[in-house]
Amino acid sequence: MAFQYSQELIFQVSQLIEKNDKQGIINLLKDFHYADIAEILNELNTYEATYIFKILDSEITSEILLEVDEDVREKILQNLSAKEIAEELIELDSDDATDIISELSEKRKQEVINEIDDDEHVKDIVELLRYDEDSAGGLMAKELVKVNENWNVLTCVKEMRAQAEEVTRIHSIYVVDDNDKLKGRLSLKDLLTTSTRTPIKDIYITKVDFVRVGDSAEDVAKIMQKYDLEAIPVVDELGRLVGRITIDDIVDVIKEEAEKDYQLAAGISQDVEADDTIWELTRARLPWLILALFGGFVSVFVLGGFEEALKNHKELFFFTPLIAAMAGNVGVQSSAIIVQGLANDGLRGSMFNRLLKEILLSLFNGFVLAAILMTAGMFLLGFEFKLGLTVAISLVTVIIVASIVGTFIPIILEKKGIDPALATGPFITTSNDIFGILIYFSIAKIILGF
Amino acid sequence: MAFQYSQELIFQVSQLIEKNDKQGIINLLKDFHYADIAEILNELNTYEATYIFKILDSEITSEILLEVDEDVREKILQNLSAKEIAEELIELDSDDATDIISELSEKRKQEVINEIDDDEHVKDIVELLRYDEDSAGGLMAKELVKVNENWNVLTCVKEMRAQAEEVTRIHSIYVVDDNDKLKGRLSLKDLLTTSTRTPIKDIYITKVDFVRVGDSAEDVAKIMQKYDLEAIPVVDELGRLVGRITIDDIVDVIKEEAEKDYQLAAGISQDVEADDTIWELTRARLPWLILALFGGFVSVFVLGGFEEALKNHKELFFFTPLIAAMAGNVGVQSSAIIVQGLANDGLRGSMFNRLLKEILLSLFNGFVLAAILMTAGMFLLGFEFKLGLTVAISLVTVIIVASIVGTFIPIILEKKGIDPALATGPFITTSNDIFGILIYFSIAKIILGF
Numbered sequence: 001m002a003f004q005y006s007q008e009l010i011f012q013v014s015q016l017i018e019k020n021d022k023q024g025i026i027n028l029l030k031d032f033h034y035a036d037i038a039e040i041l042n043e044l045n046t047y048e049a050t051y052i053f054k055i056l057d058s059e060i061t062s063e064i065l066l067e068v069d070e071d072v073r074e075k076i077l078q079n080l081s082a083k084e085i086a087e088e089l090i091e092l093d094s095d096d097a098t099d100i101i102s103e104l105s106e107k108r109k110q111e112v113i114n115e116i117d118d119d120e121h122v123k124d125i126v127e128l129l130r131y132d133e134d135s136a137g138g139l140m141a142k143e144l145v146k147v148n149e150n151w152n153v154l155t156c157v158k159e160m161r162a163q164a165e166e167v168t169r170i171h172s173i174y175v176v177d178d179n180d181k182l183k184g185r186l187s188l189k190d191l192l193t194t195s196t197r198t199p200i201k202d203i204y205i206t207k208v209d210f211v212r213v214g215d216s217a218e219d220v221a222k223i224m225q226k227y228d229l230e231a232i233p234v235v236d237e238l239g240r241l242v243g244r245i246t247i248d249d250i251v252d253v254i255k256e257e258a259e260k261d262y263q264l265a266a267g268i269s270q271d272v273e274a275d276d277t278i279w280e281l282t283r284a285r286l287p288w289l290i291l292a293l294f295g296g297f298v299s300v301f302v303l304g305g306f307e308e309a310l311k312n313h314k315e316l317f318f319f320t321p322l323i324a325a326m327a328g329n330v331g332v333q334s335s336a337i338i339v340q341g342l343a344n345d346g347l348r349g350s351m352f353n354r355l356l357k358e359i360l361l362s363l364f365n366g367f368v369l370a371a372i373l374m375t376a377g378m379f380l381l382g383f384e385f386k387l388g389l390t391v392a393i394s395l396v397t398v399i400i401v402a403s404i405v406g407t408f409i410p411i412i413l414e415k416k417g418i419d420p421a422l423a424t425g426p427f428i429t430t431s432n433d434i435f436g437i438l439i440y441f442s443i444a445k446i447i448l449g450f
Numbered sequence: 451m452a453f454q455y456s457q458e459l460i461f462q463v464s465q466l467i468e469k470n471d472k473q474g475i476i477n478l479l480k481d482f483h484y485a486d487i488a489e490i491l492n493e494l495n496t497y498e499a500t501y502i503f504k505i506l507d508s509e510i511t512s513e514i515l516l517e518v519d520e521d522v523r524e525k526i527l528q529n530l531s532a533k534e535i536a537e538e539l540i541e542l543d544s545d546d547a548t549d550i551i552s553e554l555s556e557k558r559k560q561e562v563i564n565e566i567d568d569d570e571h572v573k574d575i576v577e578l579l580r581y582d583e584d585s586a587g588g589l590m591a592k593e594l595v596k597v598n599e600n601w602n603v604l605t606c607v608k609e610m611r612a613q614a615e616e617v618t619r620i621h622s623i624y625v626v627d628d629n630d631k632l633k634g635r636l637s638l639k640d641l642l643t644t645s646t647r648t649p650i651k652d653i654y655i656t657k658v659d660f661v662r663v664g665d666s667a668e669d670v671a672k673i674m675q676k677y678d679l680e681a682i683p684v685v686d687e688l689g690r691l692v693g694r695i696t697i698d699d700i701v702d703v704i705k706e707e708a709e710k711d712y713q714l715a716a717g718i719s720q721d722v723e724a725d726d727t728i729w730e731l732t733r734a735r736l737p738w739l740i741l742a743l744f745g746g747f748v749s750v751f752v753l754g755g756f757e758e759a760l761k762n763h764k765e766l767f768f769f770t771p772l773i774a775a776m777a778g779n780v781g782v783q784s785s786a787i788i789v790q791g792l793a794n795d796g797l798r799g800s801m802f803n804r805l806l807k808e809i810l811l812s813l814f815n816g817f818v819l820a821a822i823l824m825t826a827g828m829f830l831l832g833f834e835f836k837l838g839l840t841v842a843i844s845l846v847t848v849i850i851v852a853s854i855v856g857t858f859i860p861i862i863l864e865k866k867g868i869d870p871a872l873a874t875g876p877f878i879t880t881s882n883d884i885f886g887i888l889i890y891f892s893i894a895k896i897i898l899g900f
Contacts, residue, residue, distance in 0.1 A: 035676045161643050188638065193611050225705075226485045228698050230680060247697050248678050251704065255675075258708030259790060265715050266786030266874065267779050274791035274804075278811050285783050286815050292779045293819055296772025297826065303768040310764055317760075317767040318753040321774045321883055322746025328778070329717050329742045329876050333735050336716030340709060341724035354724075361728045365736050369743055376747065424716065426779050429879075433771055 005036070010043045017048050022055045034060050038067030041076075050079040062091035065100060069275070074103065082108065086115035094124040095141035095249070101125060102133065128243075136220050137213035139253070140234045140243030146174045147200055149183050154196040156186070171231030174241055175204040182233055182241040184208050210235050213242060220245060221253045260421065261343065265336060267292075267426040288426045295430030299324070299437050306441040309450045315383070316444050319391050320437055326369070326395060327402040327436030328429035334358060334406030335424045342414050343421075354407065362403040366396035390447045394440040401439060402432045455486070460493045467498050472505045484510050488517030496522075500529040512541035515550060519725075524553065532558065536565035544574035545591035545699070551575060552583065578693075586670050587663035589703070590684045590693030596624040597650055599633050604646040606636070621681030624691055625654040632683055632691040634658050660685050663692060670695055671703045710871065711793065715786060717742075717876040738876045745880030749774070749887050756891040759900045765833070766894050769841050770887055776819070776845060777852040777886030778879035784808060784856030785874045792864050793871075804857065812853040816846035840897045844890040851889060852882045 016024045029037055029052070037056075041049045041064060049068075053061050053076055065073060065088055077085060077100075085104075089097040089112065101109055109129075116122045124142035131137025145163045147156045160173065173186040184206040194203055210233045211220050224232055224247060234243040260271065267288035272281055299320075309316050370392035377383040377391070406428055410420035444450075466474045479487055479502070487506075491499045491514060499518075503511050503526055515523060515538055527535060527550075535554075539547040539562065551559055559579075566572045574592035581587025595613045597606045610623065623636040634656040644653055660683045661670050674682055674697060684693040710721065717738035722731055759766050820842035827833040827841070856878055860870035894900075 033677060035678075157642070192607070225701060227483060228485075230697065247680065247701070251675060251697070251701060254701065255704060255708070258705070258712065262708065262712045262715060262790065263786060265712060266782045268783055268786060272787065273794075274787050278807060278814065281787070281811055282815060285811075286818060288783070289776065289779055289815060289819055290822065292775050293772070293822060296769075296775050297831070299771040299775075300768045300831070303771070304765075307764070310760065310767075314757070314760055315754070317770075318750045319746075320767075321749040321753070321770050321887060322743070324771045324774065325742050325746050325749075325778075325880065325883055326739065328775075328879070329739055332716045332875070333718055333738070336713060336718060337722065337724050337731070340712065344723075357728060361731055361735075364728065365732060365739060368736060369739055372740065372743060381747070381750070425782075429778070430775065433775055437771060 005040050005043065010040060013040060013044065013052070014048060017051050025052060025055060029056065034063035035067050038064045042069050042072050046072075046075040046079065050076055053080070054084075058087045059091050062088040066092070066096055070103075073100075077104065082111035083115045085112045086117075089116060089125070090118055090121060093141045093143050094121065094128055095139065095243075097121070098125050098128040099133075102129060131213060134217045135213065136211045136215040136217070136234050136245060137243070139217055139220060139245045139249050140213075141246070142243050144174060144233070144241075144244040145172075146176050146241060147186065149175050149177055149201050149204065150199075152197055152199045153191060153194055153203070156200055157191065157196070160191075171244070171246065172233075174208075174233050174244070175200060176241050180240045182208065182210055182235050182239060185233075208233065211245070212237070217253045218257065221250045221257070224250050225254070257343070261339065261424075264419070264421040265332070265339075265424040292426050292430050295434060298434050302434060302437050302441070306445070306450075309441065309444065309448075311450070313387070313444065313448055313450060315387055316390075316441070316448075320440070323391075323394060323398055323436045323440045324433040327398045327432040330362065330365075330399050330402040331406035331428040331432035332424060334403040335410050335420075335428050338407055338410045339420050339424055342410065351411070355404065358403050358407045359400055362400040363396070366399040369399070370395050386448065390444045391440075393447070394443045397443060398436045398439050401435055405432060405435065455490050455493065460490060463490060463494065463502070464498060467501050475502060475505060479506065484513035485517050488514045491526075492519050492522050496525040496529065500526055503530070504534075508537045509541050512538040516542070516546055520553075523550075527554065532561035533565045535562045536567075539566060539575070540568055540571060543591045543593050544571065544578055545589065545693075547571070548575050548578040549583075552579060581663060584667045585663065586661045586665040586667070586684050586695060587693070589667055589670060589695045589699050590663075591696070592693050594624060594683070594691070594694040595622075596626050596691060597636065599625050599627055599651050599654065601650050602646070603641060603644055603648045603650065603653070606650055607641065607646070610641075621694070621696065622683075624658075624683050624694070625650060626691050630690045632658065632660055632685050632689060635683075658683065661695070662687070667703045668707060671700045671707070674700050675704070707793070711789065711874075714869070714871040715782070715789075715874040742876050742880050745884060748884050752884060752887050752891070756895070756900075759891065759894065759898075761900070763837070763894065763898055763900060765837055766840075766891070766898075770890070773841075773844060773848055773886045773890045774883040777848045777882035780812065780815075780849050780852040781856035781878040781882035782874055784853040785860050785870075785878050788857055788860045789870050789874055792860065801861070805854065808853045808857045809850055812850040813846070816849040819849070820845050836898065840894045841890075843897070844893045847893060848886045848889050851885055855882060855885065 012028065013025065016028065037060070041052060044052070049072060053064070056064075065076070068076070089101060092100070101112060104112060113122060113126065116125070128137070128140070128142065145160055147159060151159070156173070173188065173191065174182060175184045175186055177183050184204040185208045186200065186204045190203050209223065209227055209229060211223060213234055213236055220232065223229070224245070230247045232245050233241055234245060236242045256271070263269070263271070268284045269287065270284045272284040303317070303320065373395060374388050374392050377388045378385065409423040409428065413423050414420045462478065463475065466478065487510070491502060494502070499522060503514070506514075515526070518526070539551065542550070551562060554562060563572060563576065566575070578587070578590070578592065595610055597609060601609070606623070623638065623641065624632060625634045625636055627633050634654040635658045636650065636654045640653050659673065659677055659679060661673060663684055663686055670682065673679070674695070680697045682695050683691055684695060686692045706721070713719070713722070718734045719737065720734045722734040753767070753770065823845060824838050824842050827838045828835065859873040859878065863873050864870045
């Protein structure tokens with residue numbers, strides 16, 4: 001059921017463009033969804049993409065513009081005149097139009113705004129451009145259906161018919177007073193099932209969830225998810241209704257948030273994709289590798305400091321990657337669970353209980369792993385007992401320390417207002433490598449005396 | 451704006467329960483949203499939670515039941531009779547009722563079904579129980595608004611008023627033929643703006659996205675996201691309309707999918723949370739640690755095999771954690787980018803291009819890191835040139851190999867129908883540790899001759 005373009009289709013489109021067969025392209029693409037055409041455009045070169053853009057109707061190209069990859073959009077926009085861009089923006093809801101216009105340079109932005117000949121729309125876009133893109137104001141659209149509490153159902157339905165022309169999807173009808181202050185909401189269902197002469201005052205629901213323009217996108221996402229909302233009204237500092245946010249925008253926020261956490265855990269900063277340029281990928285990946293390299297230097301130092309152990313206990317050095325790997329893995333596990341707990345709905349219970357639980361868990365896991373290590377090591381690999389014991393005791397200790405570090409670093413970062421997801425991945429593995437090796441050789445020194 | 455319960459509130463509720471002050475509790479909680487009451491219930495003990503459950507109205511407790519943590523729900527359900535559970539389920543939409551009933555034992559399930567005195571609802575639940583919970587059938591609700599293509603707008607509005615009583619939120623009105631086959635959809639907007647005598651045939655939209663009952667939840671999520679749908683109709687094998695899926699259920703699918711990938715990348719299987727028991731957490735974490743431990747054994751062997759290097763080049767052993775860490779980090783980065791690309795919309799371009807890009811990227815990153823290593827190593831740490839060169843060449847080689855491994859393992863897993871996210875995390879770090887160390891010492895042997 002999901003559309004998947006074929007190489008033949010792409011080839012066919014390219015051929016038609018080469019032949020300058022406009023009608024052929026229009027006929028070929030007319031039954032495709034705009035999201036599918038966007039996927040085709042992603043595969044074409046800039047000349048071809050712009051060509052298609054100029055021959056299709058702006059009602060559909062405006063939607064395509066929203067769906068194509070950011071780099072493709074940038075190139076298409078460069079090839080369109082300010083007037084052509086303005087024509088696209090007129091077709092879009094204010095929030096989508098604002099997203100696109102905000103990608104332009106200041107100069108182009110002004111040119112495009114001057115070309116939009118719909119005063120209401122321009123006013124909305126200029127207002128929305130003021131808000132931070134990660135705030136409720138940056139997510140909301142100005143298009144909504146609102147009615148005055150002093151109307152009756154009949155006036156309300158009439159007004160709604162007029163307003164509905166502007167609004168793609170009606171979620172709720174918001175009720176305001178004469179000063180535009182949000183008073184409540186009206187369900188379509190109630191409107192459908194009530195007599196036309198009923199005053200709105202009698203049927204509207206006064207309990208209405210709302211957010212303020214300055215609330216963060218993340219908070220809006222949490223509220224809409226928790227209360228299962230498909231749309232939420234946005235009010236300004238005076239409680240006046242200024243916009244509404246719909247769930248499809250929130251789905252994007254949730255996905256981006258999850259992807260960011262995932263990438264941070266894998267040691268990738270910024271929002272990159274497999275299809276980005278080598279330069280973009282390098283900028284996202286190299287800094288973490290440099291961090292890991294410096295961590296590696298420190299471990300070289302630490303190992304160098306225990307050089308004397310080489311004389312009688314050279315096997316100790318064979319176990320360093322094992323100890324480092326266990327420390328890293330445990331640290332990442334612990335931090336990932338905390339990061340996810342913080343992202344969802346905060347953590348329940350006290351710090352002390354959390355610490356106790358993590359230590360108990362690590363003790364249990366550590367003992368199981370140490371038992372496997374001792375058994376396999378002595379019977380299969382033929383370690384001496386004292387060496388096996390050293391590695392086993394170190395393993396348990398390292399696991400406990402690594403899990404405590406993994407638990408607390410994200411909690412501390414969160415308290416300091418830093419994204420706790422930064423703590424997972426290379427940061428935790430690198431620091432736990434170093435701690436692990438240091439603990440291991442220190443314990444070995446105590447037991448074996450070198 | 452987001453509700454956050456206080457310890458005082460929890461204490462107050464406990465006190466009221468102890469005093470058996472039913473009216474006090476009802477008054478205290480009456481202005482709270484059910485999602486907020488669910489959070490309070492999560493904090494209470496089973497006796498208290500069940501107590502509150504029994505005194506509040508089932509219209510609200512049924513919603514609370516959906517929102518509380520799974521372990522709390524399990525305990526509450528154990529304390530309710532089959533008849534009491536049935537009363538909760540009658541209040542819920544068929545999909546939510548099915549989700550709850552499917553958590554019961556076979557025997558209880560039957561008892562509860564026998565107690566539901568709403569034939570239509572029971573029929574719906576029994577039908578929904580048949581579907582796999584990760585399929586479109588498992589996500590859909592039976593409640594929807596449908597009209598016959600042969601009606602006119604007036605009949606349609608009348609019928610809808612009746613049907614709307616059963617449906618929480620109207621997204622689309624689906625149009626079917628006399629055999630219940632899905633023919634198209636009708637927008638509420640069109641219905642509001644068309645004369646009442648217009649036949650439905652003339653105004654309905656024939657292009658309608660739909661999914662089949664057997665489609666996977668993940669595919670449904672992709673389609674709904676791509677086409678920005680808030681609800682999608684579900685049809686059976688004969689094209690008959692059997693249910694609809696709404697975006698709020700898809701938000702959950704998207705979140706769970708993202709959390710699962712994140713946990714796998716961190717070496718945690720199954721869906722666990724910070725507040726789960728030590729036993730649940732151990733089952734999710736220990737297997738990965740055992741995998742890493744066996745990987746560690748292999749690295750012990752590999753290092754033991756190069757024991758001869760200890761004689762003249764003991765410093766080589768100080769660098770093993772550095773090499774292993776770099777190999778692990780690069781591998782995780784490469785695999786994470788591929789896993790995310792696969793999860794989003796597949797990867798563009800050929801395998802050959804991808805390979806070439808990854809090698810170029812690794813060469814570039816590798817050279818930068820090797821340059822830092824050589825510079826810092828020789829000037830700050832005073833390595834010999836030959837040792838520095840050995841480590842630097844190994845580093846570049848290891849990075850290239852690790853990135854190739856990280857790129858291809860997820861692609862191969864995906865082709866074999868295995869979740870590629872399994873490849874990230876411990877699996878990649880462990881195998882890259884081993885490869886890295888092997889490559890490093892082999893290169894050292896060639897350059898230094900030991």
